[in-house]
Amino acid sequence: MKSLAITLSFLVGLAVLNAATAQDSTKTLNAAQVMELVRKFHPVAKQAGIHIDKAQADLLIARGGFDPVLGAYVSRKRFDGTNYYNRTSPEITIPTWYGIEVHSGVDNYTGERLDPTMTKGQSAFLGVSVPLARDLLMDKRRAFLKQARIFRSLADTEQRLVLNDLLMDAMDAYWQWVSYYNQYLVVQANVAVNTQRQDFVRKSLLNGERAAIDTIETLAQLQSFQYQQNQYLLEFRNAGLQLSAFLWSDTGEPYTLPDTVIPPADWDNTQNIKDFDLDLASLLSAASQSHPELRTYDFKLRALDIEKKLKFQELLPKADFRYNHMSKGYNALASAGEYAIFDNNYQYGFKFEIPLRLSAGRGEYKKAQLKIQETRLGQMKKQLDLEIKVRKYYNEFNILKEQIDLQSLNYANYQQLVKAEEIRFSNGESSLFLINSRENKALEARQKLIELKTKYYKTAYALQWSAGLLN
Template sequence: MRKVNNSVFIFILFLSQFTFAQDSLKISSSEFISVVKNYHPLAIKYQLQNKIAKEEITQARGGFDPVLAAKLGEKNIDGTRYYEQKNIEIGIPTWYGIDIHGSYNHLEGDKLNASDTRGGLYQFGVTIPLAKNLLYDKRRAMLDQAKFALKMTEAEQIVLTNDLLLDAENTYWEWVQNYEIYKLKSEIVDINRKRLDFTRKTLDFGEIPAIDTIEALSQLQSFELQQQDAFLNFVKSTQQLQLFLWKDNQQIYELTEMIYPSDGLENHLAYSDFEFLINEVESQELNSHSSILFYNQKQNILESEKRLKWQSFLPKIDFTYNFFNKEGYSADYIPFFDNNFQYGLKLEIPIFQREARANYEIAKIKLHQNILDTQIKTRELDVKIETYKNEILNFHTQIDLSRNNLQNYRKLLNAEETRYGIGESSLFLINSRENKVIDAQEKYISIRTKFLKSFNKLKWLKENFLVTSIN
């Protein structure tokens, strides 16, 4: 089906290649970029990645959620009720690694353990880490890292989206270039058809030799071949443009009619704004570029991981205290270690600390690697900015030179046509001058396209500095 649609599209283009209908579908670069930004699947995918990162923060906060549990049980053998138990409890983790818990337990039976308490019993307790996990633990690390990851994802999304828009916009201007070259070839074909008709009429009056008609026909046929080749390039670039065109709900946008650019290479704000853009980019701090912010947030994640790994060097000393109160009795809280209490002290010390040392060293190495990556990316951005700036300035100079060169070739062609009209030149020389004009005009179009593409590179690179959403 896809191949059939493409074939229909090419057939429509072929039928319309010799006319430029005024009612044909046209699209400007701004409209095209708006479609890509709002409907292209990759742009939507990057936005969804941000939503995933936000949900991961919520997921990490789940480590601090209170937990409510209940238990109901009974054991009865041969008519003997060993026990009947009802229990409900709640655990509340806190930010500083301290766990608070409370419960109510009701226990009855004929075969209870000596340490069990018959009847209803209320319990309130706390577990406090005295060394490892007191200042930092896995729950806090996961939440910190999720927050850093969101900022990291937002920075990455900005860069990826702008790369997509750069690719789309440059594809648009390549499409415009191929369209203008096709128009140029079509205009030249029309001129040479008129020239052939004029030559044949002039031959009928016996004013020129017959060989001139062969010269005019050969020139026309050469340009007709070039026109067909230009048309094929226009078709190919239109299909490349179609790859960026999507409808709402990410449905493929199938072109069923001719489509032309409404923007041309001649009129673009880049020709007047390029110096302002260069100055604006050069005034930016590289550290505020999204690519650098990505690595900075990654550094924060790795710092958090290093801090967590350092906790493994500390001995695990957990102190637990529980206060009890039997149902139906008045509570007696103070002193804490006088009555109705339970406490425990648990100590764990890895002897060789090999796992802790290895994990901590790995965390430090990853930090160093990220610092190196940041330095490389900073240098890469610096070189890109300088390269794009030089390209813009160079191509802008080439535009002026190419324009002057084209004007000179046109003057030579006009002069040759004047000489031909008074019998002092030949059709061969006119054709030679005309070929030079066409080559110069194609070069002029190509340089303008290169200028706009370099301008777009710097423009979308500048957009990566606009990261107020993650400051």
């Protein structure tokens, strides 16, 4: 009987040693490597980069509103043998930031029947157009450019948000994969031990040392473990397929994770998360100040504030003033300084209009205010949701740490019970049934410990994710 206990202890150690040796000769994949692959090659991560490029293109479009514009007007009329007029008028307009436009051009009028308001021959002008009410402090060009700059920064923040969520999904798949593999390893070791045990019992039966019922007992236990082994192998391979959805090659092709790639042997080493921020106050501060989902609200509010200022302009009357200084010939400054601006060689125009009820302006301005109010309420709710989420994962993380310590002790106790039952069995005071029962309990405790550990590390990543730090 003592030889059976010694043999079983040897077989357990041999099964564990074989599993470790097999792992050393196989390629491994850790969480940091998965995250790096997702960042570099996942299509969603690349799409986030494209959104940044599109925002940069929109910014370039908005800057186009301040590009100088060169234009020309050429016309001629000849009728019934009479040359009425020939007109050539090139002009350049330069927009400035405060709504003022500087323009300069030349005119060349010839013909027999010119409009009396036209200056015959060559002349040049240099002038400005100034909005005196509406569009003075804000106009569409300035609003679009300011918003384009905000949306460019928003695109960076949205990229962080996308990566934060994408990496968390990848970590969910990864730790599920790790869990199933280690569950498979544990059951595989039990299968190896019970296979050797069955062979030992059969030889003992042939030598007349064991009853025939003991072979059935060992066979039933072995078949139970073999069933679990096949089930966990299936779960491990399917989890590998789920993880493969996040792994892409550098050429942009989907990558299927081979069955020969496994988690590292030190997957449960706490040094793997030593660089994580696990302080509650620090996490809450990070979530409040820099979480990409909250930052998007900041950018949206800034853009809406610009929209509100633009809509306010619609409540103001439109009053535009245009002034040109004129000179004979093609030198617009030829007569500069000779006369006061409203004394000679000038042209000006003034235009004024205002809707009597301002219905559209008041409605648009009210709508802009309501959008800001709506967004602020959403921001407040989101901030509370994020704080609750951080606290929830923080509580779960600390409780899991305690649960792992308890379960480790529980597993150690079951191991001692198995050894004690083997000693009793060797003294003729127990049976294979009781050994198997103790062994099943020890296996369940070990499996529960693996589940707790993988959930512990998944929660560590979820804690970083909830604070917006997983990118």
